[in-house]
Amino acid sequence: MLHIRELSKTYANGVKALHQINLDIPTGMFGLLGPNGAGKSTLMRTIATLQDPDSGSITLDGLDVLNNKHEARKQLGYLPQDFGVYPKESARDMLEHFAVLKGVLATGERRDLVEALLKQVNLWEVRNQKLGGFSGGMRQRFGIAQALIGQPKLIIVDEPTAGLDPEERNRFLNLLAEIGESVVVILSTHIVEDVTDLCPRMAIICKGEVRLHGEPRESIRSLEGKVWKRTVAKAELADMGKTMTLLSTRLVGGQTVVHVLSDANPGAGFEAIPPDLEDVYFGQLRAAA
Structure with missing residues (x-):
């Protein structure tokens, strides 16, 4: 030890x-x-x-x-x-x-x-x-x-x-x-x-x-029901960052996909997804910013 x-x-x-x-x-x-x-x-x-x-x-x-x-x-x-x-x-x-x-x-x-x-x-x-x-x-x-x-x-x-x-x-x-x-x-x-x-x-x-x-499993479990995904236009990102906790942003098939941390559905078009350790990691980095 x-x-x-x-x-x-x-x-x-x-x-x-x-x-x-x-x-x-x-x-x-x-x-x-x-x-x-x-x-x-x-x-x-x-x-x-x-x-x-x-x-x-x-x-x-x-x-x-x-x-x-x-x-x-x-x-x-x-x-x-x-x-x-x-x-x-x-x-x-x-x-x-x-x-x-x-x-x-x-x-x-x-x-x-x-x-x-x-x-x-x-x-x-x-x-x-x-x-x-x-x-x-x-x-x-x-x-x-x-x-x-x-x-x-x-x-x-x-x-x-x-x-x-x-x-x-x-x-x-x-x-x-x-x-x-x-x-x-x-x-x-x-x-x-x-x-x-x-x-x-x-x-x-x-x-x-x-x-x-x-x-890691316990940390991931703590975010269950709190991670949401949506495909967005790049122009939307700046405004979203002011009102939501953005965990990550990535290009998938040429489209911008965001993960958002929220206790409830953050808005139209979002779908709840199972969290993973990357969501935990980015959540901690955002909290430390």
């Missing part, structure tokens, strides 16, 4: 990245949703001991993470948003190097570990291929392999599916789901669908604050 209490961070330029964050994150997949600039990466980097907060605490199974960074790093794996590799090194050689850095010094043990990890992330067949030739999805799976070295209790992945094609995205998310059966996995993303598909618990963060924390 990961406990975060009253975590705050303000940068030197005055940007308040985190404001009194409180979260309890159990074993399994945990989704952290938020737009770019919401504070997600700051929170991930702080949990990963790569930067210090101004105040607050983080404990992992009783370990004070912020005051025992060396011990904490032994128990966590981290895949940042921008994960760099040495392009001329092979996947196997690079994992061997990471294993040494993590303290796996015995040659036989390290060889067995690297072999097992490459098979787990489905990269065994390309183990001798240079990392510079890997696709985006292959590189992300390699990133998870290095994060798993040392049997961590906590895995942190920051925007891992951005830029992946649908097949690679599904393969990567399935891998995360398997890992999440036995450890805490924090999936930080702005892609709502990733959280809907994978995470039994989640939080929505916006402007450095937790706007919502709980189970």
